[in-house]
Amino acid sequence: xxNMSYLSVxxxxxxxxxxxxxxxxxxxxxxxxxxxxxxxxxxxRVFSEVAACYPFVELMYLLDENGHQVSPNLALIKxxxxxLAVGEYPDRSQRPYFLNASDKSGVQIxxxxxxxxxxxxxxxxxxxxxxxxxxxGFVVVDINLTRLIEFMMGDSHRRKVTPLxxxxxxxxxxxxxxxxxxxxxxxxxxxxxxxxLGPQLAHDSLKPFGIIIxxxxxxxxxxxxxxxLEEEVLMHKDIFRHSSTRRTITRFVSTILIAIxxxxxxxxxxxxxxxVEYIQGAILMMLAVVGLLVALGLYVWLGAKAxxxxxxxxxxxxxxx
Numbered sequence: 001x002x003n004m005s006y007l008s009v010x011x012x013x014x015x016x017x018x019x020x021x022x023x024x025x026x027x028x029x030x031x032x033x034x035x036x037x038x039x040x041x042x043x044x045r046v047f048s049e050v051a052a053c054y055p056f057v058e059l060m061y062l063l064d065e066n067g068h069q070v071s072p073n074l075a076l077i078k079x080x081x082x083x084l085a086v087g088e089y090p091d092r093s094q095r096p097y098f099l100n101a102s103d104k105s106g107v108q109i110x111x112x113x114x115x116x117x118x119x120x121x122x123x124x125x126x127x128x129x130x131x132x133x134x135x136x137g138f139v140v141v142d143i144n145l146t147r148l149i150e151f152m153m154g155d156s157h158r159r160k161v162t163p164l165x166x167x168x169x170x171x172x173x174x175x176x177x178x179x180x181x182x183x184x185x186x187x188x189x190x191x192x193x194x195x196x197l198g199p200q201l202a203h204d205s206l207k208p209f210g211i212i213i214x215x216x217x218x219x220x221x222x223x224x225x226x227x228x229l230e231e232e233v234l235m236h237k238d239i240f241r242h243s244s245t246r247r248t249i250t251r252f253v254s255t256i257l258i259a260i261x262x263x264x265x266x267x268x269x270x271x272x273x274x275x276v277e278y279i280q281g282a283i284l285m286m287l288a289v290v291g292l293l294v295a296l297g298l299y300v301w302l303g304a305k306a307x308x309x310x311x312x313x314x315x316x317x318x319x320x321x
Contacts, residue, residue: 009121012149013112019152024125024143025107027054032127032139037062037070047074048081055079056147058115058122061086063138067093067102070137092140097124101138112145121145169232176225183218187211209266216266220259227251246303253296261289 013020031050036043047060055076062071069092073084092098100108107127115122123143131137150159190211231248264285271279 006121009146009149010112012153013145016149016152020123020148021109023148023152024109024123024141027057028107028125028127028139028141031141032129034129034131034137036139037131037137040071043071044074044081044083047076050141051076051081054151056144056151057141058118058144059142061140063092063098063126063140065102065136065138067091067095067098067138095124097126097140098138101126101128115142118144123148166233169228173225173229173233176221176228180218180222180225183214183221187214187218190214209269212266213263216259216262220255223255223258224252227255246300246307250296250300253292257289257292257296260285260292264289 027050031046033042033046036046043060043062047057050060051057058076060074061069064070068089069086070089073086075082075084096110096113097108100110105128107125110124112121112123114120122145124140125143126138126140128136128138190207194207194211227248231251264282267278267282267285271277271282
């Protein structure tokens with residue numbers, strides 16, 4: 001449940017670009033006003049209202065007809081509006097948001113780029129307006145692309161409680177790793193006894209298999225903890241994509257399959273050493289492994305097919321729209 005990667009953000013942007021363009025056009029059209037250039041207090045009020053409704057709006061500033069910035073940066077920092085000085089009329093005439101808006105009408109939106117200020121992917125939306133002195137000015141708004149996508153997908157509230165989720169998962173994973181450590185210590189102790197007292201334990205042919213069971217169990221638990229740590233803490237998990245859930249279930253069931261397969265193999269070895277009462281259990285475990293493997297393969301195949309059909313349907317709707 002880490003933050004969305006840049007690749008995920010860009011992928012979502014291209015998927016929802018028409019909707020993003022419509023949203024930004026409506027925001028900028030509603031807030032652009034010639035009075036913003038002459039009344040800083042009004043500009044602060046307008047930006048505050050917009051930022052309160054749309055938390056992905058990070059920055060607003062004004063340009064003159066030559067592309068020089070004629071206002072301080074109005075920035076949303078920790079849910080508070082702050083004025084950031086930028087020097088005396090910095091030149092923005094070569095920036096894409098000015099070049100796009102200077103020779104076109106309507107709201108112009110740039111492609112995603114990395115912000116120098118925040119280091120995050122963002123968009124800039126600009127709109128030309130007629131000032132009171134008959135000159136042309138430009139209202140520019142910088143948008144945090146990650147937060148915009150989270151806002152559109154209704155994922156903003158989940159993001160706020162993500163640290164709590166991470167803490168719970170870390171606690172559970174720590175418990176699993178402690179159990180792994182205990183099992184490894186038990187295995188090491190038994191291996192030491194097996195090496196030190198080898199001749200005396202010659203009659204106990206099942207002792208090595210007990211050690212293997214401990215090691216296998218430790219491996220399975222470690223892999224489970226590692227999977228949880230990667231999927232839920234270190235990596236971003238896109239809960240809106242079926243492939244994300246399918247990957248998690250596949251890794252989890254694969255861990256169980258490995259553990260059951262090794263246990264069935266060890267039980268079969270015990271039966272081959274003369275303890276025939278274990279053979280029925282070994283056969284049943286082998287059958288369970290086969291059934292679980294077939295079910296997992298069917299689930300992955302059906303899930304991938306359903307997702308492909310969903311993507312194809314969305315693509316057709318996008319072309320028709």
